[in-house]
């Protein structure tokens with residue numbers, strides 16, 4: 154894949170020494186002390202020291218880890234469980250009054266879409282594929298692929314995932330879409346010279362089909378650091394049964410879904426120690442996953458704005474962006490749409506959650522139904538013209 158560097162990035166400027174200005178990051182976003190990146194290639198992280206786990210207990214990480222993904226629905230066996238199930242169902246029903254089902258609200262949604270161009274943004278895990286124990290087995294069904302393709306045939310459609318862009322492209326496998334990986338820190342979008350002028354770190358590149366595209370990687374300078382951190386995390390978690398570390402190019406993910414809960418503090422401590430060693434990296438929580446990523450002012454919300462600009466769709470009057478996601482990192486995108494009064498978010502969740510999304514869907518099967526309905530509605534509308 155050919156790459157023609159443009160100018161230096163506005164986010165990451167100045168090729169020489171690694172300092173705050175080299176990273177071009179607003180200083181308020183950066184920790185005020187410590188080395189920018191680790192000085193040693195391999196840092197030794199003591200697994201257990203007396204009292205060391207107090208760090209992660211006192212700073213609330215463990216509570217966040219426990220709350221990070223709802224437990225799967227248990228079989229209702231006796232009266233106690235039945236009562237608990239009733240309570241949680243009632244809570245879900247009352248939450249849905251605030252965040253109605255996008256399926257039940259379909260007529261209202263297409264009313265909003267009349268005379269507007271829909272731009273569709275989709276998260277991958279938990280939206281297009283169900284959450285499963287092994288991230289490598291989170292495959293999208295063929296039916297879902299058809300539904301996504303159908304939507305992409307009518308509306309500009311992008312996937313914005315926490316996974317690496319290459320990985321999510323391999324999983325989805327549709328050439329009709331735009332892809333943003335690493336929580337929006339790695340975007341392949343259409344060539345648009347006004348966008349590359351505004352974002353000088355955009356480089357011209359080519360996609361898998363040899364088509365010219367814009368490649369935007371605002372955290373490019375962090376590539377070797379993430380790689381180093383990934384290798385250290387693999388090394389330091391290798392004794393923890395069930396732990397899995399993924400390298401997503403601009404972020405590293407430490408999964409604890411399959412780790413015995415009594416070992417979660419050890420996982421948390423490994424990540425905590427990395428962040429102490431690399432003050433320019435920060436933590437985000439996903440569904441039973443801790444993610445280490447660069448401290449830069451960029452997220453899925455900014456990626457949505459970037460893609461809308463790239464597609465020439467930032468005119469709020471004629472465009473209706475819709476973002477479907479299930480995770481905390483998707484909230485940045487929901488917020489951008491809500492605060493801009495520009496389109497809306499749909500949260501995929503089977504339990505009540507605090508969210509900036511407007512509508513909700515229960516699970517990926519409802520997402521598929523919604524995408525099918527949208528594609529069919531547009532097809533019928535176009536046929537009637």
Ligand SMILES: O=P(O)(O)OC[C@H]1O[C@H](O[C@H]2O[C@H](CO)[C@@H](O)[C@H](O)[C@H]2O)[C@H](O)[C@@H](O)[C@@H]1O
Nearest residue numbers: 277278284285286288291314315406440441442
């Ligand atoms: O932004 P997304 O596309 O939703 O990616 C978020 C994370 O998804 C993956 O992890 C999640 O799904 C796994 C497979 O179902 C599940 O095992 C895991 O517990 C979930 O956190 C992916 O592996 C992560 O790296 C992504 O950041």
